[in-house]
Each structure stands twice: as C-alpha cells, then as structure tokens.
Amino acid sequence: MTTDSNTSMLDVRVYYEDTDASGRVYHAAYVRFFERGRTEWLRVRGFDIGALAAGRGIVFAVRGLAIEYLKGAFIDDLLRVETRPTAVRGAVVAFSQRIVRGEETVAEATIRVVTLKDGRVVRIPADLTAQMTATA
C-alpha cells in the first residue's frame, strides 16, 4: 500500500495473549490489530463509535477481508498498523492496511466494511461520508 495524508498509524505491542504455541503471533491476532487500526482512523477523523451505536444505531461491520502474512511476528515486538481508506461508496468503506515492524512489512490487508443501522445495511449517511473524506 501507499501512505498519504489520509493514512493513520497506530503502534501495537505484542503480548502473550497475541501469540500461540508455535512461538509466533497467532494469525487471528492480526485481524484484531487491523481493527484497532481502523478504529483509530475513525477516532482521528472525529468519530465516536460508541455514541454512533448508542445514539443512531449505526455500526460498521466487516463484510470481507483478505490478508497476506509476509513475516512472522513475536512476543514483545512493537508493530505499527497503517490504515488508509481506498473507497467510500454506497454502504461500503474499503481500506488498505499494513502491519510493519521497522522497515519490514509483516502483513497486508484489504478490508471492506458495511454500514448497518439497527442491524440492516444502509447507505453511509451523508454527514458520515463527509467526515470520512474531509482532509484530516
């Protein structure tokens, strides 16, 4: 992925909870790390996801994801999650994400989330689209 002014960064420390008996970070742990990255991307843009859910019944749910695991990661590693939206259209926000350790890319992902209101897919409300696409 490329990074631009709309890319957010989040540092993530690897704890025992993230590893498995192979001695490496468990593959599902990256899925959690990528979500932390998207959550921080939203926070930087002013979203309060708790209030959105409680006040307007709006949640973003993952509809599809693809991850390539390029390097192992290990206990105590300090990883960085990079998050960049690639499309905001209809009900869908698409993201390109990457986990890096220093200069190395550890994993790459493309992820599509859909907007749910009271459990049903809806177009992203216009104010939220504006909030997502405004220059940070």
Add this chain to the structure above:
Amino acid sequence: MTTDSNTSMLDVRVYYEDTDASGRVYHAAYVRFFERGRTEWLRVRGFDIGALAAGRGIVFAVRGLAIEYLKGAFIDDLLRVETRPTAVRGAVVAFSQRIVRGEETVAEATIRVVTLKDGRVVRIPADLTAQMTATA
C-alpha cells in the same frame, strides 16, 4: 470440588487459539473455558440465554472469580469442564468449577455471577431461581 447430580460436564478441545508462546494454554483461555461450562450448565437446565437477553433484558455478569492453576495444558489436549452451583441467593449465583484432563485436575475456580436487568443488578426472578434449583 465435589460433583453431584447438579454438576454438568463439557468437553473442550485445546486449539492454537488457546495457547501462547510459552507452549502452554494461555491463562485467560481457562476463563473462557469456565464460561463455556456455565453456559452449558444453564442450557442443560433449559435456559436460553439469547432469548433471556433479547426478551427480558436479563444477563448474568461475572462479579468475582478466583482461579488456581495446578497443571499446564497443551495443544490438542481434551479437557473436561465440571460446573456445579454452590449458592443461588439474591442477585447472585455462585459456582464451583474444575477443569480436568483424565484423572488430573488442571485448574479450579470459584465464580460469582450477578443478575443484571437492563444493566442493573436485580434479584434473580423467581421463575429463574426455580429453573436453576430444580432437579435436572
């Protein structure tokens, strides 16, 4: 703990998700296993926890727990969770639980759950108390 006619048993297989880089089962995984055991104890007694939450706003929340870890557990182990209530009183259900592997006791726990209705602590409704204390 002792077992009696009100004890339920649940088999749990250890997968990679449950282990950590020490090569053993991660200590928080047992907390999940114990909850699976309590959920199955409720199911055996006719509780539908999804319907209770959706229909009556009632959930059981853990208020306190104490666990002793006696043996390590490892990938692919087949563990058994034993669950027995020790008190049903006011808002609280207390459980004695144990995880065994064959003849060995791997971990023991005492756990208190409280009854929440719409997020607030309430006395356990009488019909639920009856359901919990009826002979299975």
Add this chain to the structure above:
Amino acid sequence: MTTDSNTSMLDVRVYYEDTDASGRVYHAAYVRFFERGRTEWLRVRGFDIGALAAGRGIVFAVRGLAIEYLKGAFIDDLLRVETRPTAVRGAVVAFSQRIVRGEETVAEATIRVVTLKDGRVVRIPADLTAQMTATA
C-alpha cells in the same frame, strides 16, 4: 464451496467470548472457527499436530486468507465448519472452508497454509502429503 469425501465437518457453539458489543459474532472469531475446522480435518486424517511440532519441528502457518461474511451469527448459534483441501503442492496446502447455520451459509473462506520446519518454509514431507491425500 462444494463438499466431497475429503470434506470434514465440525460443530461450533457460539459463546459470549465470540461476540462483540454489536451483538453479533466478532469477525476475528470466524478466523478461529476456521482454524478449528482445519485442525479437525488434520485429526480425522491421523495427524497429531502436537507431536509433529514437538517431534519433527513441523508446524503449519497461515500464509494468506480471504473471508466473505454473508450473514451475522449470534450468541448460542450452533454453527458448522466445513473444510476441504483444494491443493497440496510444494510447501502449501490450500483450503476451501465454509461456516453454515442449518441451510444458510454464514461465511466462506479460502486459506493457504505453509509448512514450516524449525521456523523455515519447507516442502511438505512426502509422508505427510500421502497422509493428506489418502482417501479418509
């Protein structure tokens, strides 16, 4: 996916540990469910993954995955994980997997694992390939 004689099935119960505050199963939980399915597919074919790791230094690590989430899943749901290999070649085993609830498909995945020996990618040893491709 299609199912055939090489497809294995595993039932998975949804517990609170698998859900999130949206009220649905958390998207990373499916990644764990899919792995349980692959582990059971291996077990049915006679693999002892604990002994493989301890005795021969061999582990299977996820190299890539793609998941489509088609329906929500909820607390107490009984899901079935279907697992079928689509290729065993070089260092890689590719799987097609599906999670169903009764007649509904909840999620679909394609997953590639690579064979590591002492942490390095190796061709799958011939005896293991034979074990994977033998008629179950």
Add this chain to the structure above:
Amino acid sequence: MTTDSNTSMLDVRVYYEDTDASGRVYHAAYVRFFERGRTEWLRVRGFDIGALAAGRGIVFAVRGLAIEYLKGAFIDDLLRVETRPTAVRGAVVAFSQRIVRGEETVAEATIRVVTLKDGRVVRIPADLTAQMTATA
C-alpha cells in the same frame, strides 16, 4: 490497592475485540489487560521477556488469580492498569493490580506468578530478584 514508587501504569483502550454481546467488556478481557500491565511493569524494570525465554528458558506463569469486577467498562473506554508487586519470594512474585477509569475503580486483582525454567518451577534467580526489587 495503594500505589507507590514501584507501581507502573499502562493505558489500555477498549476495542470491539474486548467487548461481548452484553455490550460490556468481556470478563476474560480484563485478565489480558492485567497481564499487559505486568508485562509493562517488567519492561520498566529492564526485563526482556522474549530474551529471557529464548536465552535462559525462563518464563513467568500465572499460578493463581482473584479478580473483583466493580464497574462495567465499555467500547472506547480508556482504562488504566496499575501494577504493584506485593511479594517476591522463592519461585513466586505476587502482584496487586487495579483497573481504573478516571477516578473510578473498575476491577481489582491479586495475582501470583511462578518462575518456570524449561517448564519446571524454580526459585527466581538472584539477578532477577535484584532487578525486580531495585528502585525503578
């Protein structure tokens, strides 16, 4: 618990991964948060737990824990984990820990870890005891 010069602090953000369908933080998530706190306490004192495990075969394993859950926690909460050792003796390090949100105490724990070398309980090596009890 009281805090003193040997208390370390770690901020933890609540993500969807930490919540469950009751809308609150899942009770086992606190167990992970407490461990992050102990890991940071060790890091502050100069421990490299990855190197300890790889180079000397030493890991710290939880032997017992007791947690009291006092308040619910919710998506997006910023929690602080406070960690203070109460005893370093023989093979055991005992900790008093607390999770707070602003002025509120959300959960309290006492936790005992034992020192394992190559999987067996050993007295804490003298250099590590010194490292733990030195003024930070």
